[in-house]
Amino acid sequence: MEWIFEPWPWYVAGPLIALIMFLLIFIGKGFGMSSNLRTMCTLCGADSKADFFDFDWKSQRWNLIVVVGAIIGGFIAANFLSNDLSVAINPETVSNLKELGFNSAGEAYLPTELFTWESVGGIKALIILLVGGILIGFGARYAGGCTSGHAISGLSNLQLPSLIAVIGFFVGGLLMVHILFPLIF
Template sequence: MEYILNPWPWYVSGPLITLVMALLLYFGKTFGMSSNLRTMCAIGGAGKFSDFFKFNWKDQTWNLIVVLGALIGGFIATQYLSNNTPTNLNPLTVSELQNMGFKNAGANLVPNEIFALETLNLKNLLLLIVGGLLVGFGTRYAGGCTSGHAITGLSSLQKPSLIAVIGFFIGGLIMANLMLPLIFEL
């Protein structure tokens, strides 16, 4: 008999995230993935070129373990805990994506039409580079990333995080519903 793995339900993963956040708050730590890039740049000597990277990065080494755990956990989840069943998307969403040129919507974690090496062209390369730069700028401008603001900031009742999360959602809705269709019509 084959055992089919499913994602962890919210009532397991939610309390685990809550437990981690409670421990971080208790120990006076904050969580966010983008702050790790600053730490890695500081380790690499970026403080010689910018004051932004001049800080005691050794105080943040614990957070680098979080990145390592995310990488290892992601590998374990995709290699051993996935059942390779396509994501069950709304038929209207599938139809809209097919109209934009996405053949197998929901079949992979990311669409092959953008991220596969076989489909790498100037348009996709520009989309990835410009998107990466905008995400990086937005993260720096907002003072953190989605995980930092949405998990740490909201759990510690920070008003700037609430504003940032609302902005993230509005930006995501605009991108998904207005910009993406325009980009893929080109």
């Protein structure tokens, strides 16, 4: 049972994702986490305020279960199935991150300098969180879905807009890491 405490290799995780995608395509369902926000807004009464939220949310109940499962699964994995929460990353990357002030790089799963309640207290952190949240929300809506929806579901369905979106996600990520991140920190 020790294998369950270790990260699963790509040749196990990849085929499992492919199997799930095949089953979803077979039963006529699409996968994407950001579409759940629309469903949750409709459940909270947003359909009376905007036409965008006026749809049959009951047809998306199954996807809400996926969100709950992701939350519960993440909690179980982090609290019960993880012996070591550090991340094995390139030593040069660790060195570069430490130069930027991320002293927990390579030791913690998430940089404690960013992901603690104390780090949110400053105005800079609040602005970064606010602007980042707006950009992510706008980007997911503008792109017609989030990274998981396009990269997993859209590409599985051979959709050209998903391919364009995934290329955009990668280009944006590279720009963020190599240009904007060093400027911000």
